[in-house]
Amino acid sequence: MADLSAIKEHMDIIGADGVHVGTVDKVEGDRIKMVKADSGSHGDHHHFIAGGLVAAVEGNQVRLSAEGAAAVLLEEEEGGQAIMDDDD
Structure with missing residues (x-):
């Protein structure tokens, strides 16, 4: 695991394949909190x-x-x- 203390607000979160996954709101404990706009139907x-x-x-x-x-x-x-997707 990389050093989470290096993660700053508004950084792009990118998958291993280069796909944009979200944007950092902040780090909370051992998790990255994403901005609400990246939460899709759960916005x-x-x-x-x-x-x-x-x-x-x-x-x-x-x-x-x-x-x-x-x-x-x-x-x-x-x-x-x-x-879990609502369709599941």
Whole structure:
């Protein structure tokens, strides 16, 4: 896991495949809190990315070890539970 203290507000979160996953709001503990605008149909609250998915922090980007589509599936809600699509 990369050094989460290097992550700053408004950095881009990028999947291993180069796909934009979100934008950093801030780091809370061992998770990255994303801005609400990146929460899709759940835009009334924040989503989180586990710090363990961070491969590197380079320039203005947080690079993840997972591809973008997989990282979106691994997003977490406020309490730490995984997000389930309403269609599931």
